[in-house]
Amino acid sequence: MNPVFVAAVFAISMSAQQRLVEGKAESPVRVLIFEDLQCSDCAVFRAMLDEKLLPKYGGKVAFEHRDFPLAKHAWARPAAIAARYLQTVDLAKAVKFRQQAMMSQSEINPENFQAWLAKFCEANGLDSGKALAALQDPKLEALVQKDFEDGVARGIAHTPTALVNGAPYIETFTVEEISKGIDAALKENRIQ
Numbered sequence: 001m002n003p004v005f006v007a008a009v010f011a012i013s014m015s016a017q018q019r020l021v022e023g024k025a026e027s028p029v030r031v032l033i034f035e036d037l038q039c040s041d042c043a044v045f046r047a048m049l050d051e052k053l054l055p056k057y058g059g060k061v062a063f064e065h066r067d068f069p070l071a072k073h074a075w076a077r078p079a080a081i082a083a084r085y086l087q088t089v090d091l092a093k094a095v096k097f098r099q100q101a102m103m104s105q106s107e108i109n110p111e112n113f114q115a116w117l118a119k120f121c122e123a124n125g126l127d128s129g130k131a132l133a134a135l136q137d138p139k140l141e142a143l144v145q146k147d148f149e150d151g152v153a154r155g156i157a158h159t160p161t162a163l164v165n166g167a168p169y170i171e172t173f174t175v176e177e178i179s180k181g182i183d184a185a186l187k188e189n190r191i192q
Contacts, residue, residue, distance in 0.1 A: 038073035085134035
């Protein structure tokens with residue numbers, strides 16, 4: 001298992017609003033990540049998060065996931081619903097699902113998404129029948145839609161969009177660019 005993933009898992013929490021947070025959940029410095037699990041730029045950002053940002057900032061910053069499945073991506077919304085279901089079952093496996101879905105984008109399509117989800121569940125000791133049934137859960141769909149509408153209200157149209165204490169980093173940005181914003185937010189909040 002990836003040591004970065006293990007370190008991040010210890011700091012994961014979920015609020016009553018079904019928010020998935022990696023890093024320091026109670027931090028005043030928040031990076032809201034509007035993501036689409038089928039988006040290739042989101043997969044690049046996920047790798048940046050795992051390899052660079054969480055190791056550097058995980059003990060100081062809250063990285064909060066928001067679902068923003070774009071209409072052009074046929075399996076993004078079911079994947080977001082599945083991710084929300086997994087958050088209710090096992091937070092670490094919900095993060096792993098997000099990671100693996102993004103890493104497996106070239107293998108997943110609308111026709112095989114459910115089989116891919118079932119295989120993920122079986123490989124991770126989860127009930128695939130419950131996960132597949134959850135794809136029809138209107139409460140989970142409503143949570144995904146609420147995130148999407150919140151993003152639209154904030155002017156978000158592209159993924160990933162990461163808001164560092166409100167400052168936007170959109171689609172293709174470097175680790176240096178977002179780190180500069182995080183460092184400024186930490187300084188502003190007097191966090192070393």
